[in-house]
Amino acid sequence: MKNTYIPFQMKVKKIYTESPDRTLKTFDLSYINEEDKFDFLPGQFCEFSILGKGESPFGIASSPTEEDILKFTVNRTGSVTNEIHYLQEGDIVGIRGPLGNWYPVEKFKGQDVVIIGGGFAFTTLRSLLVYMLENRKDYGKITVIYGARNPDLFIYKDEIKEWEKRDDLTLHLTIDNPVKGWNKLTGFVPTVTKEVSFDPTSWCVVCGPPIMIKYTLPVLTEIGFPDEKIYTSLERRMKCGIGKCGRCNIGSKYICIDGPVFSYEEIKKIPEAL
Amino acid sequence: MIKIKKSEFSEFIKNLQKNYSVFAPVTDGKATAFKKIKSADDINNKILNTKRSPKEIFFPQSEVLFQYTERGMEVPKREEKPFAIWGMRNCDTKSLLMLDNVFGEAHQMPKKDMYKDPYWKEKYDNCLVFNLACNEPLSTCFCNWFGGGPFDKTGSDIFVVETDDSYIFEAVSDKGKKFLKEFKTAEEISDKEIKKIEKLKETAESYLAEKQDVSSLFSKTKEIWDEPIWDEIAAKCVNCGACAFVCPTCHCFDVSDEGKGNKGKRIRLWDSCMFAIFTKEASGHNPRSQSTQRVRQRVMHKYNYFMDNYDEHLCTGCGRCVVVCPVNLDIREVIKKILDYKK
Ligand SMILES: Cc1cc2nc3c(=O)[nH]c(=O)nc-3n(C[C@H](O)[C@H](O)[C@H](O)COP(=O)(O)OP(=O)(O)OC[C@H]3O[C@@H](n4cnc5c(N)ncnc54)[C@H](O)[C@@H]3O)c2cc1C
Ligand code: SF4
Ligand code: SF4
Ligand code: FES
Numbered sequence: 112m113k114n115t116y117i118p119f120q121m122k123v124k125k126i127y128t129e130s131p132d133r134t135l136k137t138f139d140l141s142y143i144n145e146e147d148k149f150d151f152l153p154g155q156f157c158e159f160s161i162l163g164k165g166e167s168p169f170g171i172a173s174s175p176t177e178e179d180i181l182k183f184t185v186n187r188t189g190s191v192t193n194e195i196h197y198l199q200e201g202d203i204v205g206i207r208g209p210l211g212n213w214y215p216v217e218k219f220k221g222q223d224v225v226i227i228g229g230g231f232a233f234t235t236l237r238s239l240l241v242y243m244l245e246n247r248k249d250y251g252k253i254t255v256i257y258g259a260r261n262p263d264l265f266i267y268k269d270e271i272k273e274w275e276k277r278d279d280l281t282l283h284l285t286i287d288n289p290v291k292g293w294n295k296l297t298g299f300v301p302t303v304t305k306e307v308s309f310d311p312t313s314w315c316v317v318c319g320p321p322i323m324i325k326y327t328l329p330v331l332t333e334i335g336f337p338d339e340k341i342y343t344s345l346e347r348r349m350k351c352g353i354g355k356c357g358r359c360n361i362g363s364k365y366i367c368i369d370g371p372v373f374s375y376e377e378i379k380k381i382p383e384a385l
Numbered sequence: 386m387i388k389i390k391k392s393e394f395s396e397f398i399k400n401l402q403k404n405y406s407v408f409a410p411v412t413d414g415k416a417t418a419f420k421k422i423k424s425a426d427d428i429n430n431k432i433l434n435t436k437r438s439p440k441e442i443f444f445p446q447s448e449v450l451f452q453y454t455e456r457g458m459e460v461p462k463r464e465e466k467p468f469a470i471w472g473m474r475n476c477d478t479k480s481l482l483m484l485d486n487v488f489g490e491a492h493q494m495p496k497k498d499m500y501k502d503p504y505w506k507e508k509y510d511n512c513l514v515f516n517l518a519c520n521e522p523l524s525t526c527f528c529n530w531f532g533g534g535p536f537d538k539t540g541s542d543i544f545v546v547e548t549d550d551s552y553i554f555e556a557v558s559d560k561g562k563k564f565l566k567e568f569k570t571a572e573e574i575s576d577k578e579i580k581k582i583e584k585l586k587e588t589a590e591s592y593l594a595e596k597q598d599v600s601s602l603f604s605k606t607k608e609i610w611d612e613p614i615w616d617e618i619a620a621k622c623v624n625c626g627a628c629a630f631v632c633p634t635c636h637c638f639d640v641s642d643e644g645k646g647n648k649g650k651r652i653r654l655w656d657s658c659m660f661a662i663f664t665k666e667a668s669g670h671n672p673r674s675q676s677t678q679r680v681r682q683r684v685m686h687k688y689n690y691f692m693d694n695y696d697e698h699l700c701t702g703c704g705r706c707v708v709v710c711p712v713n714l715d716i717r718e719v720i721k722k723i724l725d726y727k728k
Contacts, residue, residue, distance in 0.1 A: 114503045116450045116651075117458055162453050162651075163644040189667040205458075321670065348666050350640045353500050354491040356656070357637035358663065360686065361672075363693035368493045368500065382610050382685075383672060 115353050118160045118205030119147040123198050124180060129266045135231050136196055137172065137184040137266065140204065147206075151175055152213035153239035154344060154372045158352050159183060159195065160205030167191040168349045168367075171209065172234035174241035181206065184234045184266050210352040211371050214239050214342055219314050223251040227327060229258045229300050229319025231266055235344060236318050240274075247279060254309055258285040258300040258323070262293055283307050301326040304334075311335035317343045325385045328375055338376035345371050345384060386574045387565060388551040397552075398425040398471070405469035405513060408442050410435050419470065430472060430547065433519055434526070434703060438633035439470060439477050440484060443508045446630075447654045450504070450640070455647040460503075467511035476528045476703035478516045478540030480633035483691075483699055485509055487636055492694035513560060516541030520585055522592040525704030527717055529596045533701055535589035546582050553578060597720065599688075602698070605723055606689040610681075614726050618719055619680035621712045622659075628706035628716075629657035629683070634699045637663070658682045684719060 121140040129135035142148055151171060160166040173182035187196045198204065216239070224243065228236040236255075243250050255274070259265045265284070274282050285296035285303045296303055300323050311334050317327050324343050331341050345366050347359040352367045359366040362381040364373075378384045389397050401407055410432040411420045417432045419439040451458045488505035490496040519526070519535035528534055538544045542561035546553045553574055556562040609615075629635040639656040643649055656663060659679050665671040673679050691699035700716070707715050 112501055112503045112506060113499050114460065115499045115501075116503075117460070120457075162458075163642050163646075163649045165642050166640070192667065346666075347672065348664050350638070353502075354493060355487060355502055355636070355638070356640065356653075357658065357686075358639075358656075360658075360682075360690070363690040365491075368491060383678075 115207060116351070118158070118166070118207045119144065120203050121181065121206050123200050123202045123204060126198065126200055129184060129268070131263050134187045135184060135264070135266055137182060138195070138198065139180045139182050140206065141180055149209055151209035152216060153242050154213035154235050155209040155211050156371065157181065157183070157206050157208030157210060160207070161191060161194040162205060164194040165191045166205070166207070168210070168352060170235035170344070172237050174238045174245060176242055176245040184231055186231045207352060211367055212369070214316055214372055216242065219243070220249050221251060223310060223313035224253050225309055225313050225315045226253070226255045227300060227304060227315065227317045228256070229323040230260070230264065232319045233257060233266055236316065237267055239316060244280070252281070252313070253279070254281045256283045256285065256300060256303055256307060258287070258303065260287050261290055262286055301330045304330050315341045317341065321346070321385070338379065339374050341375040342372055343375065343378070345373060386553055386555045387568065388553045388572060388574050388578070390551055394552065395425040398428070401469055404466065406464060406466045407469050407471060408439070409471040428471065430517065433521065433523055434474060434476070434705065436631065436705070436709070438480065438631060438703070438705060439473055440480065440633050442468060442470060443481070443505055444484065444488070444636065447652055448504060450651045450653055452650045453644070453648070463507055467513070468508055469513040469515065471515045472517045473514055473541070474519055475516060475533045475535065475537045475539065476526070476701040477633050478514055479533055479701045481509065481514070482540045483634050483695070483697065484636055486695050513564060514540065514542045516544050518544065518546045518585070518589070520547060520589050522589055523704065524594070525707045526593060527597070527702035527704060529593050529702070530599050531698055531700060531702045535593070536586040546585060548578065548581055548585070553582065599698070599720065599724070602688050602720065602724060603692045605726070606685055608728070609723065609726055610685070612726070612728065614722065615677045615681045618684070618722060619677040621714050622676060622680050623712055624659045624661070624676050624679060625711060626657035626659040627709045627711065629659055630655055631705040631709045633701060633703055633705070658686070688720070
């Protein structure tokens with residue numbers, strides 16, 4: 112019997128400081144043992160352990176196509192995330208995963224896809240975007256709306272520059288309030304979503320802070336997206352990640368095993384979801 | 386069916402201990418609980434419903450998941466003998482089946498080995514459960530609401546009835562059959578004794594309060610999710626979590642690390658959805674910050690959500706929460722209130 116409570120070890124390969132205030136850092140982890148390598152799909156998450164301090168769930172930010180690493184972007188906010196921020200390159204950490212379900216990339220094949228993200232929750236959306244770009248011919252038009260409070264708080268800034276150069280991808284960047292020198296969009300994600308026109312026959316993936324999700328989903332309905340083609344990722348406090356400890360339970364679902372990815376259709380049936 | 390004389394009970398337990406670690410109801414100061422026993426002298430067969438539920442045999446209040454040193458992680462070695470539990474009541478044997486769903490592969494489809502809880506499985510899968518019939522149910526017992534009963538055998542390997550001078554054994558599961566087959570010293574029982582059991586059963590059932598029809602509880606709880614009735618139900622609750630700790634079916638836990646430097650352990654500890662901190666996220670956001678929301682969660686999980694996944698209520702009617710509640714919030718009254726509620 113596999114013991115899913117026991118993490119395996121990975122080495123911190125590279126650390127990127129994503130924001131000047133240092134609240135956001137990205138960690139590329141490399142496998143120590145080949146046999147620990149696992150298959151996963153964009154949207155899944157892992158439990159990240161610092162032994163003696165605890166563990167926390169984070170969405171996998173790398174794409175399955177980036178085979179040698181696992182990437183996580185961590186917002187520093189409490190006890191475990193603080194410890195993660197103290198890590199240095201070469202340190203050893205514990206990982207359990209892959210946990211949870213994924214964005215329905217099988218259904219997206221041959222279809223247009225709209226990706227809407229807010230803040231540092233762009234992690235699993237990066238995984239999805241990189242995955243689709245690596246398999247570009249499998250998908251139709253790809254549109255991305257990405258919002259952050261201010262220009263400093265976008266993550267993956269270097270990659271964004273690369274994405275902006277591509278002609279097979281439409282990228283809309285927006286910040287909450289105008290800032291000198293910012294020549295892209297301004298306004299909250301739900302508002303911008305309303306302004307940017309896209310075809311409601313596409314599939315749509317939304318991920319961001321709870322408040323953003325809450326206000327963006329109805330906008331998508333307004334535009335004409337059917338509930339079953341809108342997907343989002345929910346977040347709740349977690350411990351076990353395998354449906355035992357009860358912490359992430361909402362309605363008859365457990366976010367850690369039935370989610371974190373749910374369609375809007377499913378979400379409407381779950382009390383307390385939004 | 387076979388029987389042993391009460392005078393042979395000590396010998397029986399001694400023999401059982403050769404192959405099993407035996408747990409049974411014991412009195413421990415003022416409290417009663419299932420504990421690993423040294424000899425039959427420790428056992429108190431008069432205890433109907435231990436204060437703490439026997440879930441702790443398989444899912445202890447605190448359990449080390451692994452220890453770690455600079456050399457790596459290690460799961461603590463378990464004792465090698467399988468467990469035998471003597472004297473469990475139907476409301477508890479049934480709870481084990483429910484918990485085995487959760488700690489097994491859960492409701493996740495397709496079923497995956499990675500979802501099994503090895504700590505529970507290791508102890509539960511090899512255990513032998515002796516289910517002792519309840520000759521004199523308590524006033525707080527309501528197992529009959531949920532399809533159980535003082536003489537119901539669900540979840541047991543061997544069903545045991547205590548008569549004036551004997552213990553009568555009936556094999557229920559394959560494991561139980563195998564055990565009884567190897568059990569040579571016992572004698573077969575007579576027709577007279579079968580009649581005696583019938584009579585005991587009738588008497589026991591007459592002790593129970595009237596059965597409440599709960600067939601609409603599932604749909605009703607769903608209907609009233611948004612109604613003000615929850616404020617009324619939760620008004621008294623002080624969110625102490627005692628109900629969850631004594632409950633044989635509540636299974637929520639917390640995981641935390643204890644250690645310094647390179648040495649330490651990761652432990653899981655019982656937890657409860659009754660506590661505000663249970664769902665409090667790092668950002669400060671708490672989806673269940675109100676007491677009403679948490680009481681609703683407990684009731685909904687028991688009488689609606691679990692049903693959705695496993696087709697039964699996550700409550701066996703053992704009445705422990707009724708006994709332990711410091712403000713006398715009686716779950717039976719809650720159920721009746723819900724069933725009677727008109728929108
Ligand atoms: C599926 C999923 C994916 C996530 N992805 C990311 C990500 O990519 N990047 C990121 O920065 N954050 C992510 N989070 C949130 C992140 O897990 C929490 O911010 C983090 O657990 C806080 O831990 P802490 O110890 O620093 O905070 P504390 O407040 O000290 O929390 C103590 C413990 O409670 C649990 N906990 C507290 N808040 C949360 C929470 N919001 N979600 C889950 N568990 C929590 C953790 O076990 C944590 O260690 C994700 C959460 C989930 C559920
Ligand atoms: S909710 Fe109360 S009556 Fe039901 S199983 Fe738990 S402790 Fe027993
Ligand atoms: S609730 Fe039923 S099974 Fe449990 S102790 Fe009472 S009579 Fe026995
Ligand atoms: S995190 Fe334990 S049940 Fe989901």
